[in-house]
Amino acid sequence: MFKKILATVGIGAAKVDTILQTEHLQPGQKFSAEILIQGGDVEQEISGLDLALMTKVKVEDDNGDYFTNHVIESWHIVDHCTVAAGELKRIPFEARLHSETPITELNQGLNQTQVWLATGLNIDMALDPTDKDPIYVYPNEAVRTFMQAIERCGFNLVKSDVEKGFLQASTFQSTSGCYQELEYKPNASNLFDLKEVELSFVPEAHKTHVLIELDRAFRGDGYIDMTIEHDQVNLSQLCDQLEHLLN
Known part of the structure; x- marks a missing residue:
């Protein structure tokens, strides 16, 4: 007992x-x-x-x-x-x-x-x-390569955290109830009109979606999104795409 x-x-x-x-x-x-x-x-x-x-x-x-x-x-x-x-x-x-x-x-x-x-x-x-x-x-290949591309465009990662909520864009939405934000600041050689760039990734089995929040010095904030097919990951192409999107 x-x-x-x-x-x-x-x-x-x-x-x-x-x-x-x-x-x-x-x-x-x-x-x-x-x-x-x-x-x-x-x-x-x-x-x-x-x-x-x-x-x-x-x-x-x-x-x-x-x-x-x-x-x-x-x-x-x-x-x-x-x-x-x-x-x-x-x-x-x-x-x-x-x-x-x-x-x-x-x-x-x-x-x-x-x-x-x-x-x-x-x-x-x-x-x-x-x-x-x-x-x-660890990041998958698509995320790792995208992070390399944004660094080549003149940005440095300064902060990472996870926020509560869902992401929704024109072609995708998140499901986990939280999303990670990677905050980037421009370095001295940056040529874009940007004070800050925040990246959030939503990977799937064969592709990874990216939501990009842009904090511009003169034109205000905005969002753009893109999708990376896992069988088409290419650093040079991602750099070209990013340069076009950030301008």
Whole structure:
């Protein structure tokens, strides 16, 4: 009886850990993991096990800006199971990273982008153990080449963050409930009438959409968008397209 009471208040509770085959991924890439549930001092009934792909988003409201956690995608792993005292359960898991997962691996500017996998057990009448595993997200070839092109056009990346909301353009819209903004400033050799350029990417399986926000010194702000087919990525062509769009 005493051990049963200890279990309901979370003492000696089961613990969970997710072991990723690799934490270095690109948006849309498949990943494999093994979820370990380690039993505590007593047998416990687990009412659910969930895995969530998370990021930190900036929210703007009347009280100012603040950051909060956002679920990009979630997976329900187990509905119900019993974990015996000291038992180790191993659950294999495979999924695909959401195609709109923000990029974390940027080599310039103030990088406020974070992405992680959160694993949680739902134990009736008990404290909920959680596990948090960082994900290092790299740009796909189209995004990487586009970033190289805008740098060749005379812009430097100064800031990256993720904002809450959806993007919508003439030919595409986002689905994850958040979007990453890469903020670029012109360098001394820049020839365009621009104070700032912000890029947001919406990748799909075979193409990547780009929404470009232009902050012009004399002509006001504006938006343009374009789509890069993954089998037609070419740095020189992207530089030419960007120069035309930015003029």
